[in-house]
Structures are given as C-alpha cells and as structure tokens.
Amino acid sequence: MNLLFKTLTAALCACMIFTGCSKREKAVPSDGPVTLTFFTSDSNEDMPFTDPVALEIQKRTGVTLQVEHPVAGDAQAVPLMLAGGEYPDLIYAKGELTKLIDAGAVVPLDSYIEKYGGNMKRLYGDQIVKLRNSLDDPHIYSVGTYGVNQQILETSGTMQIQHAVLKEFGYPKIETLDDYEHAIRAYMKKYPEINGQKTIGLSLLIDTWQWYIDLSNPGNYVIGYPDDGQWIVDQKTLRAQYKFLHPEMYRWYKWLNKMNAEGLLDPESFTQKEDVWQSKIAAGRVLGITYPLWGYQDARRTLIQNDMTERTYAYLPVTAGRQFRDPSRRDYGYSGGWGIAISSSCKDPVRAFKFLDWMCSEEAQILVNWGIKDVNYYIDADGKRARTEEEIKAAETDPDYAGKTGVGRWVYPFPEMGNAAVDSNGEFINVVTPEIIADNYLPVERETLAAYGAKMWIDLFPTPEELGGRSKHGQIWQYTLPADVNEKLAAADEYVKTALSQLVFGSPSDFDKNWTAMQTALRKMGLEEAGDALTNLIAMKIKLWNEK
Numbered sequence: 001m002n003l004l005f006k007t008l009t010a011a012l013c014a015c016m017i018f019t020g021c022s023k024r025e026k027a028v029p030s031d032g033p034v035t036l037t038f039f040t041s042d043s044n045e046d047m048p049f050t051d052p053v054a055l056e057i058q059k060r061t062g063v064t065l066q067v068e069h070p071v072a073g074d075a076q077a078v079p080l081m082l083a084g085g086e087y088p089d090l091i092y093a094k095g096e097l098t099k100l101i102d103a104g105a106v107v108p109l110d111s112y113i114e115k116y117g118g119n120m121k122r123l124y125g126d127q128i129v130k131l132r133n134s135l136d137d138p139h140i141y142s143v144g145t146y147g148v149n150q151q152i153l154e155t156s157g158t159m160q161i162q163h164a165v166l167k168e169f170g171y172p173k174i175e176t177l178d179d180y181e182h183a184i185r186a187y188m189k190k191y192p193e194i195n196g197q198k199t200i201g202l203s204l205l206i207d208t209w210q211w212y213i214d215l216s217n218p219g220n221y222v223i224g225y226p227d228d229g230q231w232i233v234d235q236k237t238l239r240a241q242y243k244f245l246h247p248e249m250y251r252w253y254k255w256l257n258k259m260n261a262e263g264l265l266d267p268e269s270f271t272q273k274e275d276v277w278q279s280k281i282a283a284g285r286v287l288g289i290t291y292p293l294w295g296y297q298d299a300r301r302t303l304i305q306n307d308m309t310e311r312t313y314a315y316l317p318v319t320a321g322r323q324f325r326d327p328s329r330r331d332y333g334y335s336g337g338w339g340i341a342i343s344s345s346c347k348d349p350v351r352a353f354k355f356l357d358w359m360c361s362e363e364a365q366i367l368v369n370w371g372i373k374d375v376n377y378y379i380d381a382d383g384k385r386a387r388t389e390e391e392i393k394a395a396e397t398d399p400d401y402a403g404k405t406g407v408g409r410w411v412y413p414f415p416e417m418g419n420a421a422v423d424s425n426g427e428f429i430n431v432v433t434p435e436i437i438a439d440n441y442l443p444v445e446r447e448t449l450a451a452y453g454a455k456m457w458i459d460l461f462p463t464p465e466e467l468g469g470r471s472k473h474g475q476i477w478q479y480t481l482p483a484d485v486n487e488k489l490a491a492a493d494e495y496v497k498t499a500l501s502q503l504v505f506g507s508p509s510d511f512d513k514n515w516t517a518m519q520t521a522l523r524k525m526g527l528e529e530a531g532d533a534l535t536n537l538i539a540m541k542i543k544l545w546n547e548k
Helices: 003-017 052-061 077-084 094-102 110-116 118-131 163-168 177-190 210-221 247-261 274-282 297-305 349-359 362-370 389-397 401-405 434-439 443-451 483-505 508-524 527-546
Strands: 034-040 063-068 090-092 159-162 200-202 231-233 240-242 286-289 313-316 339-342
Touching (some): 034 349, 052 063, 052 362, 110 349, 118 349, 163 177, 163 313, 163 443, 210 483, 240 527, 247 508, 274 286, 274 297, 297 389, 339 349, 483 527, 508 527
Parallel strands (some): 034 090, 200 286
Antiparallel strands (some): 159 286
C-alpha cells in the first residue's frame, strides 16, 4: 500500500474519531530475516529490492528493504507522516529532517553508534562530528548522504557546447558568456538547420525542480560561486545571502534576456517537458546546454548510437567575465546534513542500525559500487578488481544498467566512503578513477581536449587550490534549515521562478526596471533577514564541528 495513502488515511481517522493513532507495536529484535520499510523523498519511481545486488545485500544481512516514495515528488509526504503519527522504519527526508526531529519522530543514534557502530566510526572518522544536529541538541539523528572522502574527478562545467561548433571555428577560446554567444550565433547563421530540423542555440530545462539546476545554479556559477543551493556565501566573512539579492547575479539573466531577444535561446525553455528537451538534444540540433551530464545521459547515448558524436558536448569553464573563476572543482569537504534516520515507529531499531552500520563497511561499499564478483567484476592477474569491456560498455550505454544489475543503485542515499577512498588493499572503492575516465572518452572528446592542450576535462578548470581550498562551511543545500527560513525560502523561490521567466522573455529595455522590482519584492518578503539567520546557522555549524 502506498505510504501517502496510509498516512492520509491515518490522519483522517484521527480527525473523525478524535483519537490519536497509536505507534506500531515493537517487535522483539532478532537476527533472522526482516523487512524494513524505507521512505526516500528523493525518488519518484518504485524501487523493488529485487535486483542482483539487492538480493546479495539481503543474503548477507537478512534485511529486505520495502522502498516507499512520495507520489510525483509530493511535498506533503513528510507532513502527512507527522499527521498520521506512524512512520516507516527508515526515513530519508532530505531537508525536512528537522520537522521529524521536532516531533520526536526519529531517534537519536549516539548510543547505537557507540555500541554497534564500528564500521560507521571507521567510515566517518573525525568527520562524524558533522552529523550532529545543533549546539542546543548535539545528538546525531541521521547518517549522512554523499561521500565522506570526495574529490572532483569529472565536471560538466557551467556551459556546454557541441564539439562540432568548436571544430567549425578552429577551437576558439570560449572563456566568457560573450565568447560562447559569438560561437553559437556564428554557427546558427552558417547552419540554420541540422538534419533537416531548425537549429537551436541554447535550450534550458526549467519545467519543475529542474529550474534549480538549469536556471538558478548557472547564475552563481558564472560569477564564481559554487553550489550552495539558493544561497551565496562569502568565504571571507561567511555571510550568507539569498542568491537573487546578490548584485552580480544580474549578469546571467541579462545575458539570457539578450540571447532570447536575438533568437539564440530556445523559446520553449520555460515550458518544455523533459522528454521534449531530451529529444531535441538527441536529434543533434541543440548547440548549447547548461545542464550537468547526469541530466541528459540518455540523449547523449542516443547521439553516440546514431554516430553523431560530434553533436555531443565539450565541457568548458565559462564565466560572465574574465575576472571570475569557474567554481566547478571547488572542494566542499564533508557537510553532514542530510541522511537516513531511524523512526520512533521502527519495529527493530537495533537491527535497523546494524544494517546501516553494515552499509558503512568495506564489504558493503565494494558490493554497491562494483557489484557481484565474477558477475560484474573479476580479480585480475595483479589481484585487483577489474571489469570486462562488455561490462563497462553496458554501464556506459544501457540506461537501465543500474536497475538490471543493482550496481550503483544502492550507493545513494546510504553512507558512502567517497570516490577518493581506498580499501584495505589500496584499491579505489569507486569504479571511477582518473585513468578509467580518460580511457572512456570518445575520440571526439580526445580531439577537442588535444586542441586545448589538455588530457582531461578537469584540466581546463581552476584547481581546488586556485579556488581557495576547502570550503569552511560545506554546502548550504545539505543543511537542515530553520522552519521560518524554509518558509521564506519556499515563498521566494516560487515567486522568483515566475519573475525570472518574465525577465528573460521581456523586452531588453524593461530588464533593469524589472530586475529592481524583483529585488524590492524579495526584501519585502524577508529574504535579507533569512540571510542573517543562515549566517548565524553557519557560525553555529562551524562552532559545533570544532567542539571537542
């Protein structure tokens, strides 16, 4: 039965008969087979625990996960849980964890970590302090998502442009938005059609949550600020600001407005569905995009399968001006924040914790990243893990590879060692290494890289050291924000998405006036005060992380 239906029914029952719903009865802990319900707010599809890796996890731990998810990204999932008063055994609530903590819906994990958390302690090491909730409530309620020992090995850059465009003009320097615009304009003029269809200059995907990725984030990237969600944080002062109040953000939207006025921006950018956007890319007719590679992998595979590799994209460090540095390789460190919690309704919290601790083990990390020995990988003559060419090709080209094999499917949102972590034999836990990345480049990628004097895409970008070293505060989008800040943020984001569409598609002569009006409206909505509250939260986090 769907989780939302169960929780809604419980809530309605409570309203009708004026009695609270009781907690599910606790089962006696055991070491035998057990099914744990697991809610993940970051999925909108069924995830049956039946793939080969899932079955292997079940075999080794005795645990089967019954995965539940919100319907179509329904933001009411957690509130409905709270209304019903009964919860799944394990919950991944992302930024809504605070609501569950405040309601007593999740249990502190400190004593479990001390008693049963050997693998967890080894995985997190001294970073485990970043899992703590706050100075006032320093308990650990969730085990964090994302890699603890992470480095940037790949990047899609801020702006992407077809290899065909670069080759056509002798691989010119594309360092600024103006450079990018000139190349797009010149190619569209020379080739108004591609494969019998109208050439599109730049196409954006802004339909639902994707607007954060394709409309919001590039605005701070091109002025040198990394991904901090909807915030910009000054690394010197650690003051936070709602990003659309930062004066330099003007540059990106002013440029989009110009691109639109000149017919270089896809007019369907603010209305098209993802499948339409993907189909345009797969047809080879979109010269430029600003979306990360993970968002259009299927379209890229189609281009490769149809022998149109020249229509795949080069990843370049493009900024609003040469005074800015592309932040793609910024070292964020580990931020803690989001993670999986054990609910107060959990039928067997000890067993649930032991399962999470096992997921932190080297054994589990190898399994979820590499798959099953002699099926997805083998041990070579040097005693190292290796994959066959067929397996590598399947992983690269089959869009349902993870679903069929389970490889990579259960890494997120569970505890993760990170792509720079090595096992007890000194081998990388992650299947992706710099050598493998370079080996898997398409010939057209190697040709473009050679033209720019580089071997890997990351070679074209400022290094972490050039960007100022490790972030002091981590990443804001992994923070659990105070409820009042979240409310202001949600209202502002809803307003901004509409306001930006009017800015981009409006008359260039009205842009400055409309931009100023948006700034005024945001200040009236209390976003300056929200920035002050977040600044205080950052200071608290840094103090918390450094307390002994």
